[in-house]
């Protein structure tokens with residue numbers, strides 16, 4: 001049952017996202033079990049784990065695209081999915097408003113195919129957040145320049161490469177000015193030679209102090225960029241540590257096996 | 269409700285006309301498709317104009333053209349024959365497009381295999397390609413049959429007493445036209461749901477039986 | 482036997498006015514049915530079974546009913562309920578009832594085939610409800626379904642010919658009237674047929690251009 005108070009550690013700053021005792025089942029099949037984690041401001045957290053371990057589901061539960069079976073998600077002191085200070089479920093409209101505070105980048109980009117690059121970026125800020133168009137457009141142009149797409153403003157998604165699409169998707173998430181951005185395997189459907197350009201953009205964001213949660217299979221990237229690594233296996237958090245420790249001396253046998261496989265694959 | 273037997277009789281005529289036209293239309297449309305694929309000069313052009321023309325030709329107009337128009341050029345048809353020919357022409361144009369795209373998309377490796385065991389092009393078409401195309405597209409052809417049923421009221425214009433014409437006649441002479449029309453509509457729904465059920469059954473039957481392409 | 486197309490030429494104004502009536506009746510009917518078909522998507526995708534299933538059944542059933550039967554429904558049925566329409570309204574209402582079910586079904590299947598990520602990304606950006614439908618879903622399914630909707634428009638034009646039977650003065654009715662007047666059935670009906678052909682070729686041409694638009698948008 002939902003609690004009314006966020007369990008806060010007074011010695012720490014308020015987390016951007018705090019997940020408390022979260023579980024998710026699809027039918028009778030448990031996909032996430034008792035997940036507890038806190039994402040602090042300006043942290044870059046990498047979610048690692050084998051396919052099917054529940055990384056996507058966890059990210060989708062954070063912004064309630066998937067409704068958790070039990071447990072809580074707190075966003076800067078407000079509880080996702082519930083009316084403020086009450087145990088009543090939020091309406092779709094209230095939920096939508098909360099979602100604007102969490103950006104999301106998908107493995108398949110999911111750019112809207114009927115809109116140009118610029119229109120993709122300004123669509124939600126104008127029509128959901130109701131911000132003034134001139135200001136949003138100026139910002140969007142700036143963001144698209146930052147991800148290296150200033151000359152593609154009027155292109156349609158079908159005219160872009162995978163790497164370009166994903167950079168637009170990142171700009172679209174940034175344009176919402178949300179508190180945190182969730183990235184679900186942002187480079188997994190890219191051709192190998194396009195992975196670098198997208199990772200570079202993400203790395204810039206991390207260095208600029210954006211709060212990021214990234215599900216990824218790019219071990220080298222995680223090692224360099226993450227401030228913390230969370231290792232998921234079969235729906236549970238198995239390890240949560242700083243990347244140096246995790247990659248050099250994983251605590252659990254599961255993590256060791258996982259890393260061995262990836263380092264082998266990576267070496268090929 | 270007293271009119272139910274009368275309506276059922278009309279439905280029988282509707283089904284009869286549609287069924288005959290469907291059966292006649294299938295080989296006719298196959299001939300058209302083959303002629304176009306073979307690019308037989310002039311014939312190809314004539315048929316491609318024919319298909320385009322008929323696809324935009326309203327059925328009531330076609331029925332009247334055959335029944336009232338042809339006697340002027342010396343061809344006198346009785347209404348039932350004119351109606352069935354009109355429906356056949358109508359469906360042949362649509363079905364020929366189904367045949368054509370199915371034949372053009374038939375995997376060439378199967379034909380290569382047929383050629384490798386010494387079949388002639390004719391043999392490999394009729395023995396290898398045709399049976400598979402027919403079975404794989406049965407539901408498309410039956411779908412065309414439902415369009416045929418829906419355009420069949422056109423034959424009522426020249427006096428064939430199909431379901432719609434009977435419903436219209438009673439509705440015009442009746443103080444309660446609404447229930448009459450609704451009953452007629454329900455019979456169409458029953459007929460077409462039965463047809464699409466049959467189509468789904470056939471499709472499943474062929475699918476389970478062969479690993480269709 | 483000699484064909485008298487000269488008599489048809491004398492009746493050119495009648496044919497043109499019949500053609501024009503067919504065009505505007507169909508244009509208005511198709512536009513209104515497009516709107517109604519779009520509105521039908523709301524109950525068709527409702528989360529409540531009691532709303533969704535009956536709508537689905539209704540749309541399925543409507544697509545099994547011949548155009549002329551619906552025309553009779555409006556022509557004979559409505560006056561018995563105390564509602565008498567002129568022949569233009571009868572024609573347009575028939576087209577709307579007939580075509581809305583097809584439009585709804587065409588758009589429904591386009592929606593079902595819309596990649597799930599499109600609405601998912603929209604929800605992640607805070608879109609919900611009607612806004613999500615209007616700004617993200619609808620433009621995409623209209624673009625994707627445009628060629629099929631174009632074919633359906635041709636179907637409506639062909640079926641509008643049945644309106645001649647309830648004496649709406651459209652193109653087929655005109656052809657009938659001319660042949661009765663001057664007894665030139667073959668020439669009269671073939672003229673009407675050629676006019677329908679031209680009309681449908683124009684629509685086909687338009688549809689091909691839409692196909693180009695669709696290829697341009699492609700899959701994102």
Ligand SMILES: Nc1ncnc2c1ncn2[C@@H]1O[C@H](COP(=O)(O)OP(=O)(O)O)[C@@H](O)[C@H]1O
Nearest residue numbers: 026031049050051052053054055056057058215
């Ligand atoms: N909508 C769904 N319905 C049923 N099972 C699902 C659904 N989404 C994910 N799953 C299952 O949940 C498990 C975790 O999936 P996912 O979160 O996508 O893992 P990951 O992203 O780590 O590969 C998998 O076993 C998957 O089959």
Ligand SMILES: [Mg+2]
Nearest residue numbers: 055056057185
């Ligand atoms: Mg995943």
